Amino acid sequence: MDYKFEVTVIPVSDIDRAVHFYKTLGWRFDAEFADDEGYRLVQFTPTGSPASIIFGSGVSNAAPGSAEGMHLIVDDIEAAREDLVGRGVQVSEIFHDKTGVFHHAGTVGRVAGPDAARTTYGSFASFSDPDGNGWVLQEVTTRLPGRV
Structure with missing residues (x-):
C-alpha cells in the first residue's frame, strides 16, 4: 500500500496576505473554496512539488505561525x-x-x-x-x- 503525502495545513491569520505571499513565491495557485458561513480554503503547490499547502478560515485550530520545519x-x-x-x-x-x-x-x-x-x-x-x-x-x- 502506498501512502503519498499530499497536503499540509498552514495556520494563518490573514488569508489574503498569505495568498499574496505564496503567489510572490511563484507557487501555483490551485484552488479556492468558500461558503456563506465563513469557511474559506486556499491551496497552493510549490513549483515542482507533488505536495501542496492549504490555509484559510475554518481549516485549522492551530495558532497562526505555529507550523515549522x-x-x-x-x-x-x-x-x-x-x-x-x-x-x-x-x-x-x-x-x-x-x-x-x-x-x-x-x-x-x-x-x-x-x-x-x-x-x-x-x-x-x-x-x-x-x-x-x-x-x-x-x-x-x-x-x-x-x-x-
Whole structure:
C-alpha cells in the first residue's frame, strides 16, 4: 500500500496576505473554496512539488505561525536562495549544522555557509511566511537509496 503525502495545513491569520505571499513565491495557485458561513480554503503547490499547502478560515485550530520545519528540497541551495531573495523574501544566509547531519530546531547549531563538502542533504537556508510559519530549503543533489 502506498501512502503519498499530499497536503499540509498552514495556520494563518490573514488569508489574503498569505495568498499574496505564496503567489510572490511563484507557487501555483490551485484552488479556492468558500461558503456563506465563513469557511474559506486556499491551496497552493510549490513549483515542482507533488505536495501542496492549504490555509484559510475554518481549516485549522492551530495558532497562526505555529507550523515549522517544512522542507523544500532544492538541487542548488545558492540559486534557490537567490531566487527567493529576488522575489523579495527575507531568507537566512546559507548554513549547515554543526553535527553535519540534520539541522537543529530554530537557529541552534547553525554554522555559516554551505556544508564544506557540499554533502547532499547537508546545506540549508530558512524563511518564514508573514505569520511566522517556518520553511527550510535543503539542498539534495543525490537521494538516499529508495528515495525518488
